[in-house]
Amino acid sequence: MPSVRRVSHEFLERQGLTTVFGNPGSNELPFLAGLPDGFRYVLGLHEGAVVGMADGYAQATGRPVLVNLHAASGSGNAMGALTNAVASRTPLVVVAGQQVRPAIGPEANLASVDAPALMKPLVGWAAEPACAGDVPRALAQAVFEARLQRRPTYLSVPYDDWSADVDDNALAVLDRRVLRAAVPGGEQRRWLVEQVASARRPALVLGGDIDSAGRFDDAVRLAERLGGPVWAAPSQFRLPFPNRHPLFRGVLPAGIAPVSAAFEGHDLVLVLGAPVFRYHEHLPGRYLPEGTRLIQVTEDASAAARAPMGEALVADPGAVIDVLLEALGAADRPAGPYRPVPEPLTAEGPALHPEQVFAALREEMPEDTAYVVESTSTNAAWWRQTDLRRQGSYYFPAAGGLGFGLPGAVGVAMAQPGRPVVGVIGDGSANYGITALWTAAQHRVPLTVVLLRNGAYGALRWFGGLLGVPDAPGLDIPGLDFTRIAEGYGVRAQHVGSVAELRAALAETPEHPRLIQVDTALTTP
Ligand SMILES: Cc1ncc(Cn2c(C)c(CCOP(=O)(O)OP(=O)(O)O)sc2=O)c(N)n1
Numbered sequence: 001m002p003s004v005r006r007v008s009h010e011f012l013e014r015q016g017l018t019t020v021f022g023n024p025g026s027n028e029l030p031f032l033a034g035l036p037d038g039f040r041y042v043l044g045l046h047e048g049a050v051v052g053m054a055d056g057y058a059q060a061t062g063r064p065v066l067v068n069l070h071a072a073s074g075s076g077n078a079m080g081a082l083t084n085a086v087a088s089r090t091p092l093v094v095v096a097g098q099q100v101r102p103a104i105g106p107e108a109n110l111a112s113v114d115a116p117a118l119m120k121p122l123v124g125w126a127a128e129p130a131c132a133g134d135v136p137r138a139l140a141q142a143v144f145e146a147r148l149q150r151r152p153t154y155l156s157v158p159y160d161d162w163s164a165d166v167d168d169n170a171l172a173v174l175d176r177r178v179l180r181a182a183v184p185g186g187e188q189r190r191w192l193v194e195q196v197a198s199a200r201r202p203a204l205v206l207g208g209d210i211d212s213a214g215r216f217d218d219a220v221r222l223a224e225r226l227g228g229p230v231w232a233a234p235s236q237f238r239l240p241f242p243n244r245h246p247l248f249r250g251v252l253p254a255g256i257a258p259v260s261a262a263f264e265g266h267d268l269v270l271v272l273g274a275p276v277f278r279y280h281e282h283l284p285g286r287y288l289p290e291g292t293r294l295i296q297v298t299e300d301a302s303a304a305a306r307a308p309m310g311e312a313l314v315a316d317p318g319a320v321i322d323v324l325l326e327a328l329g330a331a332d333r334p335a336g337p338y339r340p341v342p343e344p345l346t347a348e349g350p351a352l353h354p355e356q357v358f359a360a361l362r363e364e365m366p367e368d369t370a371y372v373v374e375s376t377s378t379n380a381a382w383w384r385q386t387d388l389r390r391q392g393s394y395y396f397p398a399a400g401g402l403g404f405g406l407p408g409a410v411g412v413a414m415a416q417p418g419r420p421v422v423g424v425i426g427d428g429s430a431n432y433g434i435t436a437l438w439t440a441a442q443h444r445v446p447l448t449v450v451l452l453r454n455g456a457y458g459a460l461r462w463f464g465g466l467l468g469v470p471d472a473p474g475l476d477i478p479g480l481d482f483t484r485i486a487e488g489y490g491v492r493a494q495h496v497g498s499v500a501e502l503r504a505a506l507a508e509t510p511e512h513p514r515l516i517q518v519d520t521a522l523t524t525p
């Protein structure tokens with residue numbers, strides 16, 4: 001009879017999970033034994049970088065990705081990066097090693113005590129099979145749960161299970177398919193079309209799921225048909241709409257009162273592919289203005305269930321866009337010209353203003369460049385200077401957990417070798433995932449990292465002022481030289497001191513990873 005390992009590898013191969021991001025310990029080696037041809041193991045030097053790379057890769061491919069981590073110590077290191085993957089609804093399947101079954105109870109060294117509980121409530125589903133024979137089925141459940149719920153799952157497997165034999169029943173998992181139909185039909189379809197068609201002043205709010213699901217261009221068609229304003233949902237981790245489109249009003253402010261103010265005068269707010277809402281600053285007020293109805297369409301049943309107001313339809317937002325376009329027809333007038341980009345602000349002294357850096361990127365990088373951004377005090381500068389009009393152009397840590405940016409950029413670049421990828425990374429953020437540079441060098445990933453060095457946790461300086469703590473300690477990070485750090489990980493690096501030098505560096509097309517460090521002035525987010 002085949003072993004648990006053989007059946008598990010075969011299942012993963014049939015499901016397309018053949019790229020494994022991992023950092024191994026002794027517990028994991030029996031799973032990695034005899035990985036079939038066609039599997040690719042991508043080593044990360046820290047579990048935060050492993051999960052960040054897998055998150056970027058899964059988002060860019062749109063498919064579930066396997067992550068292999070060490071027991072409690074490795075899984076614990078991954079928790080921060082997993083908060084982002086949970087918020088971006090990335091389907092990661094984490095398989096972690098566990099001590100052999102007889103050693104778990106006595107808590108031998110490397111035993112992960114109550115492993116599934118360690119990861120809940122972060123992951124959507126977590127388990128440790130009750131016996132070796134159940135491992136293939138449990139692995140299948142972890143894959144299907146991740147794919148259907150679009151949420152990371154976690155499976156802890158005692159390492160003596162992999163060599164155990166399975167019975168015929170275990171082989172049944174190899175032919176399993178689990179699909180979801182999510183197009184509203186009948187009464188739901190009629191109700192939704194009627195609500196939207198009868199709205200006098202509709203507004204659209206789009207979530208990251210619209211971009212993840214490849215519906216960026218369809219959202220533009222729907223918006224131009226409705227003719228009303230379009231916002232990106234708060235805490236945006238992907239760009240769901242062209243940011244200079246004449247109907248685009250930017251990212252909704254992340255507070256209850258300002259969101260309600262934005263909706264003033266609109267009788268219907270249609271939220272597609274986003275929770276309602278991921279507020280951030282606590283700015284209390286009415287959830288909605290008088291006379292405004294909100295309808296949320298999301299595949300995430302939990303998000304629909306926990307929203308504090310409005311009506312919700314649990315369905316595929318992309319399919320709903322198709323239904324509305326079919327029922328309402330195309331726009332009857334052009335949307336008008338895209339908004340022009342303002343002249344970039346400049347800074348006093350030798351450091352560049354972030355807007356000068358972003359203007360150089362806009363002018364030097366190809367239009368289809370994908371940007372992975374983690375530079376928290378420069379968001380306002382970024383959206384003033386960037387002009388993104390393509391699907392999959394923008395990634396940001398979905399839960400605000402730093403350490404996604406650099407690994408995520410490596411993952412996105414690995415997933416889309418033919419597309420230019422740029423990581424725009426702050427000198428604070430870079431340290432949370434810095435080891436991903438080594439993986440990028442080992443895999444010769446064609447990636448540009450623009451490292452903004454302002455010598456501080458800039459966003460926290462701003463928050464300190466906002467929260468009345470202007471003299472908070474621990475907000476300065478002087479003396480970091482990422483050109484030498486990058487070279488130490490095998491990545492070619494240079495420091496640029498002017499816009500001209502930056503543009504010249506960007507004009508070169510990288511064959512391998514490269515880091516460009518530039519000193520920037522402190523700005524407010
Ligand atoms: C894992 C983690 N640790 C700490 C923070 C707190 N934090 C920190 C430490 C920030 C400073 C980031 O500094 P940076 O250099 O990357 O960017 P700016 O200087 O532009 O703010 S922003 C922020 O929310 C976080 N969000 N995530």
Ligand SMILES: [Ca+2]
Pocket residue numbers: 426427428452453454455456457458
């Ligand atoms: Ca900084």
